Amino acid sequence: MTSRRSSLDASAAHAGGFFLDDTPTEEVDRREAVLESLAGTVRDLVDAAIRTTVEDEEVLRVRDDLAALVARLRASQLPGPAGVRFNADRRSWNWGNAVVGAANGIAPPLRVVHGPDGCHADVRLGAAYEGPPGLVHGGVSAMLLDHIMGETASGRRRTAFTGTLTMRYRRGTPLGPLRLEARVVREEGRKIFVDGSISDAGGVTVEAEGIFIQPAGTPEFPRT
Numbered sequence: 749m750t751s752r753r754s755s756l757d758a759s760a761a762h763a764g765g766f767f768l769d770d771t772p773t774e775e776v777d778r779r780e781a782v783l784e785s786l787a788g789t790v791r792d793l794v795d796a797a798i799r800t801t802v803e804d805e806e807v808l809r810v811r812d813d814l815a816a817l818v819a820r821l822r823a824s825q826l827p828g829p830a831g832v833r834f835n836a837d838r839r840s841w842n843w844g845n846a847v848v849g850a851a852n853g854i855a856p857p858l859r860v861v862h863g864p865d866g867c868h869a870d871v872r873l874g875a876a877y878e879g880p881p882g883l884v885h886g887g888v889s890a891m892l893l894d895h896i897m898g899e900t901a902s903g904r905r906r907t908a909f910t911g912t913l914t915m916r917y918r919r920g921t922p923l924g925p926l927r928l929e930a931r932v933v934r935e936e937g938r939k940i941f942v943d944g945s946i947s948d949a950g951g952v953t954v955e956a957e958g959i960f961i962q963p964a965g966t967p968e969f970p971r972t
């Protein structure tokens with residue numbers, strides 16, 4: 749226990765924003781479920797705001813009602829972003845993360861499944877992720893791939909930062925149901941080479957290659 753704590757402390761020093769936290773796993777799970785349900789409604793709100801056709805006066809009334817709700821959440825706030833936290837069980841939580849944050853209503857969110865040969869995630873992207881008409885914004889595709897590929901490189905046992913990410917957009921990615929996949933191709937020292945893709949029902953729409961770097965001096969835990 750002591751050595752794990754000191755390893756995590758060393759990591760926190762290296763990759764600012766990673767915090768060791770004493771909150772018990774049970775309490776983390778409970779709070780996460782509550783925040784996740786709020787984020788789901790926020791996500792619904794974003795979609796509703798984009799697609800609403802109600803009259804101007806009603807839009808302005810809704811805006812005022814929402815401002816009152818925002819004030820209630822602001823009654824008690826973290827001083828800055830949520831960061832990435834770990835407890836001694838190695839339960840990690842990154843509730844603000846742009847792609848997987850449980851409390852983040854602008855994260856799709858991606859639910860990454862770790863398997864023996866890499867990671868995958870099924871996601872449905874709606875109007876909030878549009879770039880070209882009816883298609884996913886290219887930066888959103890890159891963001892989602894960056895995350896799933898980084899998490900694949902990390903394997904939930906080490907920190908891995910994106911060094912280089914190369915995208916090939918083969919055809920437009922339609923809004924709607926999509927599958928993301930990523931796998932480690934090879935490792936050289938602290939460099940982890942990862943391939944990734946996004947597919948719709950008709951096959952691959954985006955391919956990516958990435959080099960992820962384990963920052964020097966950060967710990968690596970055994971595979972679980």
Ligand SMILES: CCCCC/C=C\C/C=C\C/C=C\C/C=C\CCCC(=O)SCCNC(=O)CCNC(=O)[C@H](O)C(C)(C)COP(=O)(O)OP(=O)(O)OC[C@H]1O[C@@H](n2cnc3c(N)ncnc32)[C@H](O)[C@@H]1OP(=O)(O)O
Nearest residue numbers: 759840895898899904905906909910911912959961963964
């Ligand atoms: C700690 C607890 C562990 C437990 C984990 C458990 C759970 C984890 C929980 C949550 C996190 C989960 C998943 C994370 C998932 C996704 C996150 C998405 C990823 C991101 O969104 S992350 C943000 C964007 N990302 C950055 O913000 C990076 C900014 N940057 C840097 O922080 C440094 O720049 C760094 C670290 C990249 C390198 O710094 P460095 O000092 O370690 O590198 P150094 O010079 O020593 O090079 C060593 C070797 O890498 C080669 N090399 C260096 N840089 C390269 C590059 N850019 N491209 C290709 N190769 C490169 C050299 O050529 C040399 O290669 P060689 O050895 O062959 O010569």
